[in-house]
Amino acid sequence: MGKHAGFLRVPHSVHDSAYGWIPVPIASIRNGAGPVVLLLAGVHGDEYEGQIALSKLVRSLAPDQITGQIIVLTMANFPAAEAGLRTSPIDGGNLNRVFPGDPTGTPTQMIADYIERYLLPRCDYLIDLHSGGTSLFYPPTLLRGQGYTQQEAVMLKAIQDAFDLPYAWVFTGGGGPNSTARTAMGAGNRNGVVSVMAELGGAGAVTPSILAQTERGLRRVLHRLALLSGAGPVPQNKTREMHALGTICIYDRGVFEPVKDIGDDISEGEVSGYVLRLDRPLEAPTEVISSFTGTILCKRPLGQVKCGDVVYQVAADTT
Incomplete structure (x- = not known):
């Protein structure tokens, strides 16, 4: 019971620290019996809104404000987050591509293994906070599945409504x-945990308005899940x-001149x-042609491009 913070210790024997370990910050706020939620940020180290929002949430909440338990990893892939990089500078690991991990593998694989085998089985809900990182920018967007069961579908829609972000990307x-x-x-799905993710800005920076929407959304969700008392619902957007x-995608090298922005419509065959x-x-510039008809959901903020870079993601309304 109460509020506690410490470190997960990831063994890491290196030249200058033979018995060393990597400190992954973890916090817990627990009070009474109730739902358990795991809040993740820093899965990619160059994605900042989630890391800031969870740090502020842990500081601001007192145990008597909640019923149940909130487990928080503010910098889930600590080496990446400490370096401000998408992937770990130690092993090159992308934490969001190595689950279920390996308890005897690289540091990134060990972190994934601990989350999947020890943290998630304790939980009812998972909220994983991301952004576009250095190379992409997303408007505040919730990502979720359609639900494996009718009960899960109802809860996923309830979390979406509570988070109340401008966009929701629903997997098909x-x-x-x-x-x-x-x-x-x-x-989370493998452990029967109701799981959502959010993309919250990016471009390697922090956007005050998106950070505010993130903080507001987290409190609304915790209230909806009956974990947080006293917050109360506020008008929904x-x-x-x-x-x-x-x-x-890009098939050339140079500097990209966009003609579309987030929220713009685009047609198949149109120049983006x-x-x-x-x-x-x-030399005449190379046209970058869209293969889809829909709406721009995210955009690359970096000017320099090379073959294989993504400059836009295109989406369509679900209805």
Whole structure:
């Protein structure tokens, strides 16, 4: 019971620390019997809104404000978060691509194993906070499945409504106890945990308005799950439900000139932007053509591009 904070110790024997370990910060707030929720941030280290929001939430909540338990990892892949990188500088690991992990593997694999085998089996709910990181920018968007059972479907929609973000990306497949996804949400599904994720800004920066929406949404969700007392629902905005159609990629090298922004409509065959070779000012730019008809859901904020980079994600309304 009460509020506690400490570290998960990931063994890491190296040249200058033979018996060393990597400290993964963890906090718990518990009071009485009730639901248990795991809140994750820093799965990718260059995604900041979630890390800030969870740090502020842990500081602000007192045990007598909740019923149940809130478990928080503010910097889930600590080496990546400490370095401000998407992946771990120790082993190159992308934590959201290695679940279920390996207890005798690399540090990133060990972190994934602990979350999947020891934390998630204790939980009823998982909320995994992300952003577009350095290379993408998303408007505040909740990501969820359709629900493996009718009961789960109802709860996922309730969490979406409570988080109350401008967009919701609803997956059209996957989920359930047989999920093979190597993500934290996949791990949650395998453990029977009602799981959602959020994309909250990006471009390697913090957007005050998105941070405010994140903090508001978290408290609304905790209240809806009967964990947080005294918050009370506030007027709900409108969430636009969408499903992803695909991405618009680059097949050249240069500087990208976008002609579309987040929320803009685009048609199959339409020019979404141009790749310019600035070292060849007389050379005509390369057109970047959309293969989809829909709405721009996320955008690459970086100017320089190379073959294989994604500059847009396109989505369509679910109804």
